[in-house]
Amino acid sequence: MTAPTGNGTHMGFVGVTTGSSSIMKVFPKWAEVLGLPTHTLIGHDIELGAPQETYRDVVGSIKGTSDHWGALVTSHKIAVFEAAHDLFDDLDELAQTFGEISSIAKRGSHLTGSAKDPVTVRLALEEFLPAEHFSTTGAAALILGSGGSGCALSHQLGARTDRPSRVICTAQSNERLDHQRQLHERAGIDPTLMQYVKTTGPDDVDALLAALPPSSLVVNATGMGKDRPGSPLSDSGRFPEQGMVWEFNYRGSLEFLHQARAQQTGRGLVIEDGWRYFIHGWTQVIADVFDIPMPHETVDELAQVAAGVR
Known part of the structure; x- marks a missing residue:
């Protein structure tokens, strides 16, 4: 693989607790495999809900200094x-459609x-959900959290040929x-497919879980269990029979993941954590930042390298 050329000394990582991420150990090893011009990843820790000037300062520093190659957000x-x-x-088309920037x-x-x-x-x-899962089961999808990852998943579920019977999007604020909803309108997603629910606590989430048909997909996209402790549901919440459970986090206290595993045998759950999502997320941004190809074979090779550090 041909190494990109440039004068930058590091890549940036904009997050909440970047020092706890496995990527800090993984990135130098990946950089060696890929032949990147830097093996250094610098974290920019920002508290959730920070003032706008904080974000502008970080973006301005990336833009205004030659040592930055770019950053993942x-x-x-x-x-x-x-x-x-x-x-x-x-800004690429998806950034404008979604109103977000991750690379x-x-x-x-x-x-x-x-x-x-x-x-x-x-x-x-696509790595863990069968291609015709929803059409063959009539299952729905419940996405807990309407941040960037939750929005991306709802969009992709709405754009699938094999779509859920309904997609329930939740957040703790009407603003989110x-x-x-505006994202789905811009993307031309069928509005009858989507349901938007404001949740005020675990009891609301437990009630949504109880109403799901068997085999439904339940996703924790809230950040709870990583950036802050806890789970969006209570220990009394019950996942749907034969349900597909996806915890977007792979590190942290992971209460949601533990709740799912406690019910896995009794309710026949298929459970996925956020590790492969983490791998794809980083490899796609690295490809963008350093302007290099990222074929499936390379992703698999990098995943094997990362597994040794996990």
């Missing part, structure tokens, strides 16, 4: 777009923002639900 994708979209020279790439002084979640969530979903 995790929990702050929507906030970066809302606070700093005008600092970018170019920041530099080409000289030209700063580009991209939304990679729709691609990475589809790649991860409105953001997701």
Whole structure:
């Protein structure tokens, strides 16, 4: 593989607790395999709900200094777009449709923002969900959380040929639900497929779980269990029989994942954590930042390298 050329000294990582991420150990090993011009990843830790100036300062520093190659954005994708979209020279179509930025790439002084979640969530979903799962079972999908990852998944479920009987999108604020509804409208998603529910606590989530048909997909996209402790449902909540359970997190206290595993045998659950989503998320952004190809074979090779560090 031909190494990209440039003068940058590191790649950035905009998150909440970046030092706890496995990527800090994985990235140097990946950089060696890929022949990247830097083996250094620098974290930019920002608290959830930070003021807009904080995001503008980080984006401005990436744009204004030659040592940055670019950056991956995790929990702050929507906030970066809302606070700093005008600092970018170019935003790709998905970034404009989703109103979020997960990949920041530099080409000289030209700063580009991209939304990679729709691609990475589809790649991860297709690895464990059968191609005709919804059409053969009549199952629904319950997505807990309307941040960047939750929005990307709802979009991809709505765009599938094999679509759920309904997609239930939840958030703890009407603002986030409105953001997701507007995204679906811009993307031309069938509005009769989507249901938007404001949840105020675990009891609301437990009630949604109880109403799901068998084999439904239940996803924790809230960030709870990683960026902050807890789970969106209570220990009394019951997953659907033969359900597909996806925990977007792969590290942290992972209460949602533990709740699912406690019911796995009794309710016949298929459970997926966030590891492969993590792999796809990073490899797609690295490909964007360093302008290199990322075929499936390379992703598998990098996944094997990362498994040794997990």
